[in-house]
Structure formats: structure tokens, C-alpha cells
Amino acid sequence: MSKLIVSDLTCQKGYNELFSNLSFELNSGEILRVSGANGSGKTSLLKILAGLNSAESGRLSINNNKVGSYNYQSDIFYLGHLPALSPELHSKENLDYLTQLNSRSSDYVPGEALTNVGLNNFEYEYAANLSAGQKRRVALSALFIIQSNVWLLDEPFTALDADGINVIEAQIAKHCDDGGICVLTTHQKCNLPGLRILSL
Amino acid sequence: MSLRNPSSFLNPLLFFVIAISLFPLAISPESHTLSNIAPGIVWVTCMLSVLLSLNALFHYDYDNGVLEQMVISHHSLPLILLAKTIAHWLLTGLPIILLSPLLGMTLFLDAKSIYVLMFTLLLATPSLSLIGAIGASLIVGIKNSGMLLSLLILPLYIPILIFATSAVSQSQFNLPINGQLYFLASILLISLMTSPFVSALALKTSLD
Numbered sequence: 001m002s003k004l005i006v007s008d009l010t011c012q013k014g015y016n017e018l019f020s021n022l023s024f025e026l027n028s029g030e031i032l033r034v035s036g037a038n039g040s041g042k043t044s045l046l047k048i049l050a051g052l053n054s055a056e057s058g059r060l061s062i063n064n065n066k067v068g069s070y071n072y073q074s075d076i077f078y079l080g081h082l083p084a085l086s087p088e089l090h091s092k093e094n095l096d097y098l099t100q101l102n103s104r105s106s107d108y109v110p111g112e113a114l115t116n117v118g119l120n121n122f123e124y125e126y127a128a129n130l131s132a133g134q135k136r137r138v139a140l141s142a143l144f145i146i147q148s149n150v151w152l153l154d155e156p157f158t159a160l161d162a163d164g165i166n167v168i169e170a171q172i173a174k175h176c177d178d179g180g181i182c183v184l185t186t187h188q189k190c191n192l193p194g195l196r197i198l199s200l
Numbered sequence: 201m202s203l204r205n206p207s208s209f210l211n212p213l214l215f216f217v218i219a220i221s222l223f224p225l226a227i228s229p230e231s232h233t234l235s236n237i238a239p240g241i242v243w244v245t246c247m248l249s250v251l252l253s254l255n256a257l258f259h260y261d262y263d264n265g266v267l268e269q270m271v272i273s274h275h276s277l278p279l280i281l282l283a284k285t286i287a288h289w290l291l292t293g294l295p296i297i298l299l300s301p302l303l304g305m306t307l308f309l310d311a312k313s314i315y316v317l318m319f320t321l322l323l324a325t326p327s328l329s330l331i332g333a334i335g336a337s338l339i340v341g342i343k344n345s346g347m348l349l350s351l352l353i354l355p356l357y358i359p360i361l362i363f364a365t366s367a368v369s370q371s372q373f374n375l376p377i378n379g380q381l382y383f384l385a386s387i388l389l390i391s392l393m394t395s396p397f398v399s400a401l402a403l404k405t406s407l408d
Contacts, residue, residue, distance in 0.1 A: 050272045053408050074274035082265025097266075101273040
């Protein structure tokens with residue numbers, strides 16, 4: 001069981017207040033979709049949840065572990081707008097590094113994860129030679145490997161085709177069935193069961 | 201990783217070799233003049249080529265989002281940065297040390313001074329990488345920051361330059377050089393202890 005608690009979060013960018021006194025709680029198995037117009041602070045919220053940016057004020061914790069602590073950081077998996085792949089590395093090496101930085105499960109076969117997202121035989125392809133959608137697939141294949149409970153996915157479906165979106169949605173649904181938590185932003189339609197929506 | 205992208209570490213190294221080999225042509229091929237200015241030439245070009253390579257230290261990782269993952273990882277950020285800095289030294293500092301005897305000979309340094317030169321490089325190039333990492337992490341995310349990096353970092357390099365060159369020139373006159381070497385060693389220890397933590401802090405602030 002894990003529980004993400006956000007209380008009284010305020011975020012300011014320049015002179016703009018993006019949101020103030022934002023509070024919510026997410027329990028095991030819940031999916032939250034953050035929605036809002038461009039510039040409403042969706043990415044900022046996710047970055048704050050990831051511990052990448054600091055909020056103006058407010059508290060957040062996972063199972064009473066504060067943001068920035070070892071337990072908090074190992075409980076989250078964040079994927080932003082950038083796919084976090086180095087062009088000089090193979091898909092396999094990239095995936096290896098990405099999951100090493102996060103907490104990954106011990107029974108891990110990189111080839112299998114890449115096959116899951118439809119990239120068979122791409123293990124030794126340099127990231128520089130992949131298309132935008134393929135890069136995103138490589139990064140998202142980490143979802144099949146990591147052990148983190150709370151997934152923070154910023155626009156995970158950009159550049160993905162319909163088939164790719166289905167695969168990732170299924171994986172998110174499975175993760176939440178297994179007691180995980182997922183916070184995501186997207187402008188696409190999503191068919192996830194039990195979706196909660198937060199409007200900024 | 202930079203090995204896969206050879207230009208990132210070969211450029212500074214080529215700069216080092218070319219710049220040094222131009223001095224005999226420009227100043228005078230006479231052995232006496234050259235051996236007098238050799239310590240300065242080698243050290244100044246070494247410093248500039250390290251500076252040239254520093255831009256790439258975090259820049260690419262920032263551009264493709266890997267840096268974000270490092271910052272939010274539950275692993276210790278200073279440790280990751282220390283590993284990156286060591287890798288940077290292996291690809292810039294170490295080749296410079298290995299090339300220096302050859303370049304020292306073209307500048308008519310005597311055998312003993314070449315040993316001293318290599319030893320000062322061995323003691324001080326890691327400090328150059330470590331101090332450079334602080335500067336590189338401060339300017340990450342700023343476009344066209346080459347000049348800013350030099351302004352930030354060069355003042356911190358000056359003490360190293362002074363002690364290292366004076367050690368090599370004094371050894372040419374058979375004077376004791378322990379003092380300078382102790383200073384270089386202490387600079388190395390201080391930067392080794394502080395740099396990973398300061399760069400981690402600087403990176404977090406730059407990404408925020």
C-alpha cells in the first residue's frame with residue numbers, strides 16, 4: 001500500500017502564480033490525469049512531484065517520506081518531455097542506465113522490455129538512429145522494468161502511434177491493478193479505467 | 201560514452217598539441233628561449249584545452265533529459281557527478297599527461313623537468329576537471345555560455361597555474377620544488393572533497 005499526499009502546494013513561475021493551495025491524496029491503484037490548458041502548470045506540478053523543482057510552499061510525501069529523501073526518490077519514476085536517452089548509446093545501454101538510476105527489479109531482461117513495446121531487434125540500435133516515437137518507446141519500456149510505485153508521466157503518449165498508446169495504457173492499468181499509483185498529463189483521449197481528473 | 205563521439209574529447213586534445221607545436225614556429229626555434237618558456241606554454245595550453253572540453257561535460261545530458269534523471273535518482277548525486285568528473289579527467293587530463301613528455305621534448309625541456317612537468321600535470325589536472333565541474337554545472341541550461349564559463353573558472357585556475365609552472369621552472373635550475381607540489385596536492389584534496397557537493401547543489405539550482 002502506498003499513499004501520495006500533496007497538501008497546500010503553491011507554484012510560481014516568474015510573476016505568474018500557476019496554482020495555489022493545491023491538495024490531493026492518491027491511494028494505491030489510483031490514476032490521476034492532470035488536465036488543463038497550455039501553460040496551466042501541468043509539467044511544473046509533475047516536476048515538483050518528481051523533486052526536480054521546488055514548490056513555493058506546501059508539502060508532499062509518499063508513505064510519510066518527504067520529497068528528496070532516499071525512500072521518496074526511489075518510489076517515483078518520472079519521465080518528462082525529453083526521452084532521457086543519450087544518442088551515443090544503444091537502446092539496451094540507455095534502458096540499462098535509465099533503470100539503474102531508478103529502482104529496477106532484479107529479474108530484468110532488457111530485450112524483453114523492448115519487445116513489449118514493439119521494438120524487437122532494436123537492442124543494439126543507437127538512440128541517434130531512432131525516430132521520435134521509437135525513442136519514446138525505448139524510454140517507456142522502462143515501465144516494464146522499474147519497481148517504483150508512483151509513476152509520473154508527462155505527456156507519455158506524444159509521438160506514439162495508436163498501437164503504442166494501447167500498450168502503454170495497458171501497462172499503466174496493470175501497474176495500478178497491482179497497487180501502484182500513476183499521475184499523467186496528456187492531451188490525447190485515454191481509455192484508462194477509474195481515471196481521476198485534476199483540472200488546473 | 202564520449203568514446204563513441206570522438207570529436208568531444210579529440211578536439212581539446214588536438215588543440216593542445218597544435219597550439220604547443222605552433223610556439224616554436226612563432227617565437228624562436230632556439231633551445232634556450234623555448235626551454236625558458238616551456239612550462240608556461242604547456243600549462244596555459246593544457247588549461248585552455250580543459251576549459252574547451254568542459255562545455256560538453258553536462259551539456260548533452262541536459263539537452264536529452266538524462267541530467268533530470270540523475271538529479272531525481274535516489275542514488276547520491278555527488279557520487280554520480282564525481283564519476284562523471286573522473287570520466288572527464290580520463291579523457292582529457294590523462295591523454296594530456298601522456299602527451300606532455302613528447303611536447304616537452306619539442307620545447308627542449310630537460311629530462312628531469314619533463315618528469316616534474318608530468319608530475320605537476322598528474323597532481324593538478326584532476327583539480328582542473330573537478331573545479332571545472334562546478335562551473336559547468338552552474339552554467340548548464342544557459343545558451344552560448346562559453347565566455348561565462350571561462351570567466352567563472354579561470355580565476356580559480358590561476359593558483360594552480362602559478363604553483364605548477366613555478367615548480368617546473370624551478371626544477372630547471374635544480375631548486376627545491378616541494379612547496380609547490382604540496383600546494384598542488386592540497387588544492388587537489390580540497391577540490392576533491394568539495395567539488396562533487398558544490399556541483400550537485402549548483403545543478404539542482406540550475407535545473408529548478
